[in-house]
Amino acid sequence: MKRTSRDIRTANRYEVLRQIIAASPTSRQELAAATGLSLATIATLVGELLDLRMITEVGFEDSAGGRPRGLVAVNASGGALIGVDIAETYVHVELFDLGLNVLARAEEDVRPGESLPEQVVSHVTAAVGSVVTQAGVEGARVLGVGVSVPGQVDRATGTSEYAPNWDWHEVPLLDLLTEHIAYPLYLDNPLRASAVAELWFGAARGRGDAVVVNLGTGVGAGLILGSALHRGVSNSAGEWGHTTIVLDGRLCRCGKHGCVEAYVGASGIMLTLRELSPDSTLLHPEDQTATIAALARGVRANDPVALKVVRDTVRYLGTGIADLVNLFNPEVVVLSSWVATALGEPLVAEVREAVARHALPRPMAATEIVLSPIPTDPVCLGAATFALEGALQSVGQRNARPSTTNARSRTAPPS
Amino acid sequence: MKRTSRDIRTANRYEVLRQIIAASPTSRQELAAATGLSLATIATLVGELLDLRMITEVGFEDSAGGRPRGLVAVNASGGALIGVDIAETYVHVELFDLGLNVLARAEEDVRPGESLPEQVVSHVTAAVGSVVTQAGVEGARVLGVGVSVPGQVDRATGTSEYAPNWDWHEVPLLDLLTEHIAYPLYLDNPLRASAVAELWFGAARGRGDAVVVNLGTGVGAGLILGSALHRGVSNSAGEWGHTTIVLDGRLCRCGKHGCVEAYVGASGIMLTLRELSPDSTLLHPEDQTATIAALARGVRANDPVALKVVRDTVRYLGTGIADLVNLFNPEVVVLSSWVATALGEPLVAEVREAVARHALPRPMAATEIVLSPIPTDPVCLGAATFALEGALQSVGQRNARPSTTNARSRTAPPS
Ligand SMILES: [Zn+2]
Ligand SMILES: [Zn+2]
Numbered sequence: 070m071k072r073t074s075r076d077i078r079t080a081n082r083y084e085v086l087r088q089i090i091a092a093s094p095t096s097r098q099e100l101a102a103a104t105g106l107s108l109a110t111i112a113t114l115v116g117e118l119l120d121l122r123m124i125t126e127v128g129f130e131d132s133a134g135g136r137p138r139g140l141v142a143v144n145a146s147g148g149a150l151i152g153v154d155i156a157e158t159y160v161h162v163e164l165f166d167l168g169l170n171v172l173a174r175a176e177e178d179v180r181p182g183e184s185l186p187e188q189v190v191s192h193v194t195a196a197v198g199s200v201v202t203q204a205g206v207e208g209a210r211v212l213g214v215g216v217s218v219p220g221q222v223d224r225a226t227g228t229s230e231y232a233p234n235w236d237w238h239e240v241p242l243l244d245l246l247t248e249h250i251a252y253p254l255y256l257d258n259p260l261r262a263s264a265v266a267e268l269w270f271g272a273a274r275g276r277g278d279a280v281v282v283n284l285g286t287g288v289g290a291g292l293i294l295g296s297a298l299h300r301g302v303s304n305s306a307g308e309w310g311h312t313t314i315v316l317d318g319r320l321c322r323c324g325k326h327g328c329v330e331a332y333v334g335a336s337g338i339m340l341t342l343r344e345l346s347p348d349s350t351l352l353h354p355e356d357q358t359a360t361i362a363a364l365a366r367g368v369r370a371n372d373p374v375a376l377k378v379v380r381d382t383v384r385y386l387g388t389g390i391a392d393l394v395n396l397f398n399p400e401v402v403v404l405s406s407w408v409a410t411a412l413g414e415p416l417v418a419e420v421r422e423a424v425a426r427h428a429l430p431r432p433m434a435a436t437e438i439v440l441s442p443i444p445t446d447p448v449c450l451g452a453a454t455f456a457l458e459g460a461l462q463s464v465g466q467r468n469a470r471p472s473t474t475n476a477r478s479r480t481a482p483p484s
Numbered sequence: 485m486k487r488t489s490r491d492i493r494t495a496n497r498y499e500v501l502r503q504i505i506a507a508s509p510t511s512r513q514e515l516a517a518a519t520g521l522s523l524a525t526i527a528t529l530v531g532e533l534l535d536l537r538m539i540t541e542v543g544f545e546d547s548a549g550g551r552p553r554g555l556v557a558v559n560a561s562g563g564a565l566i567g568v569d570i571a572e573t574y575v576h577v578e579l580f581d582l583g584l585n586v587l588a589r590a591e592e593d594v595r596p597g598e599s600l601p602e603q604v605v606s607h608v609t610a611a612v613g614s615v616v617t618q619a620g621v622e623g624a625r626v627l628g629v630g631v632s633v634p635g636q637v638d639r640a641t642g643t644s645e646y647a648p649n650w651d652w653h654e655v656p657l658l659d660l661l662t663e664h665i666a667y668p669l670y671l672d673n674p675l676r677a678s679a680v681a682e683l684w685f686g687a688a689r690g691r692g693d694a695v696v697v698n699l700g701t702g703v704g705a706g707l708i709l710g711s712a713l714h715r716g717v718s719n720s721a722g723e724w725g726h727t728t729i730v731l732d733g734r735l736c737r738c739g740k741h742g743c744v745e746a747y748v749g750a751s752g753i754m755l756t757l758r759e760l761s762p763d764s765t766l767l768h769p770e771d772q773t774a775t776i777a778a779l780a781r782g783v784r785a786n787d788p789v790a791l792k793v794v795r796d797t798v799r800y801l802g803t804g805i806a807d808l809v810n811l812f813n814p815e816v817v818v819l820s821s822w823v824a825t826a827l828g829e830p831l832v833a834e835v836r837e838a839v840a841r842h843a844l845p846r847p848m849a850a851t852e853i854v855l856s857p858i859p860t861d862p863v864c865l866g867a868a869t870f871a872l873e874g875a876l877q878s879v880g881q882r883n884a885r886p887s888t889t890n891a892r893s894r895t896a897p898p899s
Contacts, residue, residue: 075520077492105490221846230846278717290811294709301813302693303850311844312807315731316800325842385731392727396705396811398716427740429726431636431645435718 080297081106082461085114086123086143087269090168093142094127103275115141117464122147123167143168148460149206151214151252152453153193154259154446157234157286160192163449164200167457169270171445173203184235186245194249213253213456217262217448218242219287224304227256233287233322255455259283260307262451263405263441264291265298269454271443272403280399281441282309282390285406286357288330290393310334314388332385335361335408342378349374361411368415379416387423394428394436405441414440495712496521497876500529501538501558502684505583508557509542518690530556532879537562538582558583563875564621566629566667567868568608569674569861570594572649572701575604577611578864579619582872584685586860588618599650601660609664628668628871632677632863633657634702639719642671648702648737670870674698675722677866678820678856679706680713684869686858687818695814696856697724697805700821701772703745705808725749729803747800750776750823757793764789776826783830794831802838809843809851820856829855 081104088103089095097115101108118124118141125144129137145168154161157179164173175196179189197214220232227243243254264273264281273279273293281291288310292299299306310330311323318327319337331337335357342352342360351367351374353359367375390402402424404417421438428436441447496519503518504510512530516523533539533556540559544552560583569576572594579588590611594604612629635647642658658669679688679696688694688708696706703725707714714721725745726738733742734752746752750772757767757775766782766789768774782790805817817839819832836853843851856862 221844278714278721292811294714295712297710299693299709299812301847301850302815303813303846305844305846305850306693306811306813308810308813308844308847311810312727313803313842314728316729316733316803318731323844388728388731392807395723395726396707396721397714398718398721398723400717427728429636429720429723429738431718431720432716432723435716435720 079458079462081110082114082117082464083458084296085111086118086457086461087274089118089124089141090143090269091274093168094140095142096130096138096140098132098138121460121464123460145170148212149201149204149210150212150453150456151197151200152262152446152449152451152456153197153214153216154262154448154452155189155193155216155218156259156448157219160189160196161446161449162193162196162200163446163453164204164206165450165453169450169453169457172206173200175199175203186229186237186240186242190242190245190249193246197250208251211252212460213255214246214250215255215257215262215452215455215459216242216246217257217259217452219259221305222256222258224256224300227254229256253456253459255452255459257304257452257455259285259287259406259448259451260289260291261298261300261304262449262455263447264293264307264451265454265458266443266447266451267291267403267405267441268293268296268298270450271441271447272401272439276400278397278399279401279403280393280397281403281405282393282409283406284333284386284404284408286335288334292397293399294397309389309393312389312392314385314392329385329389333382333389337385338364338378338382338408341381342374345377345381346374351375351378358407361408365411365413368412379412379419383416383419383423386420388427390420390438391424391427391433394424394432398432399436401437401439403439403441405443405447409440494873494877496525497529497532497879498684498873499711500526501533501872501876502689504533504539504556505558505684506689508583509555510557511545511553511555513547513553536875536879538875560585563627564616564619564625565627565868565871566612566615567677567861567864567866567871568612568629568631569677569863569867570604570608570631570633571674571863572634575607575611576861576864577608577615578861578868579615579621580865580868584865584868584872587621588615590614590618601644601652601655601657605657605660605664608661612665623666626667627875628670629661629665630670630672630677630867630870630874631657631661632672632674632867634674636720637671637673639671639715642669644671668871668874670867670874672719672867672870674700674702674821674863674866675704675706676713676715676719677864677870678862679708679722679866680869680873681858681862681866682706682818682820682856683708683711683713685865686856686862687816687854691815693812693814694816694818695808695812696818696820697808697824698821699748699801699819699823701750703749707812708814709812724804724808727804727807729800729807744800744804748797748804753779753793753797753823756796757789760792760796761789766790766793773822776823780826780828783827794827794834798831798834798838801835803842805835805853806839806842806848809839809847813847814851816852816854818854818856820858820862824855 097111101111124141127142145166150165160177162175177192221230229240229242267273267281279293290307290309311328313327315327319331321328321331351363364375512526516526539556542557560581565580575592577590592607636645644655644657682688682696694708705722705724726743728742730742734746736743736746766778
């Protein structure tokens with residue numbers, strides 16, 4: 070998308086708050102040094118954040134020979150943010166303070182056959198109500214709710230264009246949620262939620278260009294370019310899972326053949342296991358989580374079948390990640406989502422070697438490959454971050470229509 | 485890379501001059517509307533460009549009921565820019581005015597066995613001298629020389645890290661050129677030169693996100709993201725030619741198997757022709773240009789072998805471009821370089837259909853696929869644009885070290 074002056078001011082506001090959250094307390098001088106912004110710009114942005122009560126003045130530090138410098142810190146109790154991770158089998162909700170510490174959690178199971186939009190909406194509504202009650206925060210202090218739903222999402226209209234797990238098409242999810250939830254709502258997908266979590270709080274923080282590879286049931290790459298999320302012109306960038314690595318290869322659930330996801334997504338890995346050893350005790354038919362967990366235990370126990378399945382998977386994964394390294398020349402590739410977490414560091418070590426064999430030497434030399442360091446659910450954290458970004462984006466445009474900030478709320482002021 | 489305040493000011497300066505070149509004469513109000521920048525920012529940037537004599541005031545237009553508005557236009561004679569396209573078999577040099585009109589051209593043949601760095605440097609020196617003489621411009625008016633060399637380039641040090649055609653490794657090309665050429669010099673590669681040409685003057689102008697696919701002897705994708713060139717952390721992004729589409733497929737000159745370039749680069753197309761019809765009269769062994777030209781004529785004459793070769797090539801090309809559409813979700817994919825030009829609109833029409841079969845519906849619906857509209861050598865134009873960008877980047881830092889602007893010059897002021 071084209072960047073306007075407003076986009077740039079908003080991006081700078083994100084950058085300054087990101088830095089304050091990471092390094093509280095800090096001075097305006099340190100913020101200028103860390104962000105590359107001028108001291109005048111920093112002073113303006115810090116003033117805005119103070120007005121919003123997102124940060125507070127917390128005293129002074131001596132500077133060598135000069136005037137004491139004012140210190141600011143994040144005002145953790147200045148508001149609450151809610152992140153919603155809608156997945157195939159559960160809805161997971163977390164409530165955060167402004168330091169992005171988890172204050173409350175709720176989880177609802179989504180049983181097979183319970184995946185109508187109205188049913189999912191009622192799970193979300195119940196879980197959001199639960200975390201607000203548990204945390205004991207006043208409704209007025211909730212700055213927003215970020216909602217992640219798998220598949221293709223139109224942020225501007227709040228529509229789930231296509232959710233592959235449930236065959237949802239054109240579901241007006243935010244309109245449905247707005248009937249039950251009074252806070253500003255922001256919709257996006259897990260790919261972008263986990264990328265923004267890495268940008269603000271994880272391995273992409275302070276990096277210009279990073280690729281966040283999601284390995285789960287679905288597979289994709291969240292793109293951080295120029296220290297900002299790259300969404301593409303219709304918010305569907307990052308569909309690495311549906312790029313081709315084996316022309317005329319395995320059928321993918323998208324209908325094409327030879328996609329990355331068909332080999333390195335959870336069901337692709339299960340198929341590799343089934344092809345190699347149809348009667349393996351590692352295989353839990355119809356249960357991806359149990360199968361991947363069994364594989365991870367097998368690798369630790371040097372089970373030859375488990376080792377071979379991971380080696381075969383890494384061959385595809387290394388090729389696909391080398392493609393990302395050659396195309397984006399990122400500083401870091403972060404492996405995220407539950408399959409990466411389950412297989413852990415042994416997987417990452419093999420992936421590093423495989424990517425080094427396939428990528429060009431110059432971009433390879435500049436790229437680190439790491440496991441996500443975020444200890445909680447990165448999708449909840451990222452979804453809450455979208456709500457935080459939404460609150461920062463609306464600064465100075467309080468009379469704007471909510472839709473221009475991609476937020477929906479019954480309580481938004483009239484335009 | 486991380487964007488600093490200076491980067492943003494520089495990007496805004498590019499954007500305003502780009503708009504003035506495209507729409508001279510124009511008013512500050514029109515510039516604000518076209519760029520999304522505030523009128524105050526526009527006034528500052530226009531003032532800088534006037535100070536540099538890159539633009540001039542050219543009168544007034546009436547505005548309905550208000551004060552007449554001052555008009556500005558590009559000052560075509562305010563300076564000269566030189567673009568150098570170093571290719572496998574030739575060195576092509578063009579001299580431009582500030583409206584980026586070609587004032588003079590020179591070409592030198594690089595014969596087989598004449599590809600030592602010193603030999604190439606002497607060709608470049610001769611051709612640059614020739615265009616300055618032909619155009620009759622004073623040396624002091626030459627703002628800079630942009631040089632494009634194939635392969636991996638370190639802009640900051642002016643080094644050709646690796647040029648595959650000639651097996652150059654770590655050649656300090658700008659240091660060698662600086663001994664003979666007194667103008668500020670800027671080094672990059674054809675991928676990025678043609679992308680920046682499309683951004684300033686071609687199909688990517690005014691677009692946020694665009695991918696410029698280069699189809700020549702080498703193959704790659706210049707990336708325009710957020711209206712700026714995406715270089716990656718070590719200036720080697722865009723190596724789409726060496727992403728894998730056929731696991732364990734054809735051997736590529738990079739040493740890997742199954743790369744896009746091995747199928748859709750000029751020698752890949754020749755191999756497809758040779759495999760299909762070893763004795764075809766379309767095949768000119770050792771002459772890529774003649775073979776591709778013969779294929780293009782064959783397609784126009786409905787020659788079944790030519791049609792089959794193009795169809796097979798489009799199968800790979802459509803798959804590889806669909807991968808770019810799924811990953812970047814661009815507004816436009818531009819086909820550039822000599823193979824695309826030679827095969828022309830019939831190729832593009834088939835590519836559109838093939839991409840539509842392979843890309844996901846949502847990003848596909850947002851993407852146009854077009855042939856480059858630039859009528860001259862886009863690499864020369866882009867290289868000259870790098871020199872123009874270099875001149876704009878150094879505004880307000882005249883006492884900075886030349887290396888910080890990635891320019892080299894014997895005549896640069898001391899720091
Ligand atoms: Zn697919
Ligand atoms: Zn290759």
